[in-house]
Amino acid sequence: MEERQPYGSVTAKTLRDLAELVGPRNVSGDPEKLAAYSHDEVPSASLPEATLAQALVFPESTEHVSLVMAYADRHRIPVTPRGAGTGLSGGAVPACGGILLSFEKMNRILELDRENLTVTVEPGVVTAEINRAAAKHRLLYAGDPCSGDASFIGGNVAENAGGNKVIKYGATGAQVLGLEAVLADGSVTWFGGKRRKDVTGYDFVHLLAGSEGTLAVITKIILRLLPLPKHTTDLLAPFGSVEEALGFVPRIVIEAGLLPASVELLDRRAVEVAMRYLNAKLPEPDAAAHLLIQLEGNDPEVLADEVEKVGDLCLAHGARQVYVADNRTARDKLWKARKAVPEAIVAFHSRYAKEDVVVPTGSVPTLMVALEEVDRAWGVEHIAYGHVGDGNMHVTLLPPEGPEGPEKLREARHDLYRRVAALGGTLSGEHGIGLKRRDDTPLFLDEAQLALIRRVKAAFDPKGILNPRKIVPGN
Ligand SMILES: Cc1cc2nc3c(=O)[nH]c(=O)nc-3n(C[C@H](O)[C@H](O)[C@H](O)COP(=O)(O)OP(=O)(O)OC[C@H]3O[C@@H](n4cnc5c(N)ncnc54)[C@H](O)[C@@H]3O)c2cc1C
Known part of the structure; x- marks a missing residue:
């Protein structure tokens, strides 16, 4: 990698230049706004090297992003892409000041292609809007992070977000067929496309999925769609011990021969904190663990049989009871409890x-x-x-x-x-x-891999301007 320091500074002239490139309404240097946009869901005080952005840019098009990146490249100014800021790792928090690129104005669903079973979106679309748009056509967009009502699809792709349906459909990256990306020097390229198969060149789509804004800026995304299952049922199974609950999980596949859409666990403390937060009750609050299991299908009778099979297996493996939620209201109640846990923890605990x-x-x-x-x-x-x-x-x-x-x-x-x-x-x-x-990755990645990550970063971003200091030490 080229020598990266010092970065160019952001001055009043930089703000004027940026305003000329993307229009004054899309640039801000207002300190209050900069502070509001320079954090995600991790308290900034706990992040090493968290800084405030010095310029906030709201691109409205790929061209805007390209112009900003080319400018940043010329002046060696760090750029941090930002989705909805729901991240739980400080990914969207600038580590070296510079420009913060917020995608809230690039929020259009561009095309839902029923022939090719794809949906093409801009990075600032809220995830749940894609789920809803697909469902209107009786299609499924299978990405389903618990933050889906707030997070942006660009942030999901950049994090390779998981969520509740990974066991059956894979994480966000598995849904991505193609990406339009702006590279660090401002050039625009497409990786992948609407093709279901592609071994022409390296698999950059799945390198960018999970690259946390450190390799390129994602400006369009082509996602695969699937048939929407017609019926869904959730089962809530309280167990007297965590071991019993965990022992049961593999039985769903091994004994029942079924692949559930979700299998979530909540231990007793998770249930306690969520119920306190929601001022609600689950039927067996003192159970050591609850499993929330989701099954889907097209034939209501077949699904009912499968639900019965899994329910019986739960009971045979120690569940105290099995509660079946087969209508929207009952199912929403269970998922509300599950999804409340992270917020509830933050609400009741100052250190964690x-x-x-x-x-x-x-x-x-x-x-x-x-x-x-x-x-x-x-x-x-x-x-x-x-x-x-x-x-x-x-x-x-x-x-x-x-x-x-x-x-x-x-x-x-x-x-x-x-x-x-x-x-x-x-x-x-x-x-x-x-x-x-970042500083804990060396425990999990050996020297050869850490060095390779730094070389990949340098190949995409020789001046180290794209979301610097993230993922591994020395990036
Ligand atoms: C209550 C709650 C529940 C959550 N549940 C889940 C869950 O079930 N599963 C899960 O995986 N995560 C979950 N998260 C974490 C978070 O919502 C995800 O990581 C999500 O993908 C972040 O999306 P975002 O739009 O908020 O991105 P941000 O936090 O704004 O950014 C995340 C990363 O993406 C990069 N980025 C954003 N846009 C682009 C772009 N266009 N191009 C390149 N890089 C970009 C940023 O630089 C940053 O590194 C949860 C968070 C909360 C608060």
Whole structure:
């Protein structure tokens, strides 16, 4: 990589130049606005090197993005792309000031192509709008992060967001067929397209999916669509122990021979905090763990049989009861409880370590035992919930009271990481690395891979202006 420092500074002239390129209404240097846009859902104080942007740009077109990138390239000004700012890793938080590129004005669904089963969108479309637009045509856009009512599709692609349906349909990257991207020097190119297969050249589409805005700026996205399942049923199964709940999960595939759309776990503390937050009740609040299982199908009778089969299996494997939600209201109530957990934790706890570890699915039971050991070793408490069907647990560690709390929390987090690594797991399953986890990547990626990541970054972004200092140390 070329020598990257010092970056060019952003001055009053820079703001004037940018206004000339994209129009004055699309540029702001207002300190209040800059502060509001320079954070995501991670408290900035906990992020190493978090800075404020110095110029805010709201592009309205690919051409705008290209002009801004070419300008930034000439003046060596860092650029941080930003979606809705719902990220949980500080990915959209500038580490070196510079320009913040917010995509809220590039928010059009450009085309829903029923022949090719694709939808082409700009990066600022709210994820749930794509789900709804597809559903109107009885089609499914399968990306389904819990933040879908707020997050943008560009942020989903850049994070390779997961969510509730990964077990059946894969993460966001699996839905992406093509990307229009603006490279660091302002040139515009397409990776992939509407094709279902493509082995012509490297698979840049899936390199960009999950690249967290460090390699290129995504300006259009072609997503695959699938037939929308006609019927959906959710089952809520409270278990007396976490081990029983986890022991049951693989039985759905192995014994029932079914691939559910979702399998989510909420431990007792997760249920407690969500119910307190919502001022609501689940029927068995003292159960050690709840599983939320979603099944889909086209034939209501077949689906009813499958629901019965899974329900019976749950009971045979220790579920205290099985509650079936087969209408919209009942299902929404269950998912509201599941989706409330992260917000509830933030509402009731001022200090926490919100983790996103993932282990091979067969190792989740060992992970849960390891968590108990981490609690005992450091005096912390944990809340565990998340996409257990994928082995991706959102573990939140809570520190003990007292002055040594923060240090114990830090130690507990590292202890957890070591145990996850030993299980063949990794640091983040879907929330990404950003600034928050950057310095922990060397525990999970060896030197050869860290060096390769830096070389890939340098190949895409020789001047190091695109979302610098993210993902691995030295980027
Ligand atoms: C309550 C809650 C629930 C959540 N649930 C889930 C979940 O179930 N699954 C999950 O995976 N995540 C979840 N998240 C995390 C977050 O919503 C996702 O990471 C989401 O994909 C971020 O989208 P965003 O538009 O907010 O992006 P931002 O946070 O604004 O940005 C995220 C990253 O994308 C980059 N970026 C944004 N737009 C572009 C672009 N056009 N080109 C290049 N790079 C770009 C940014 O630079 C940054 O690195 C949750 C968050 C919250 C607060």
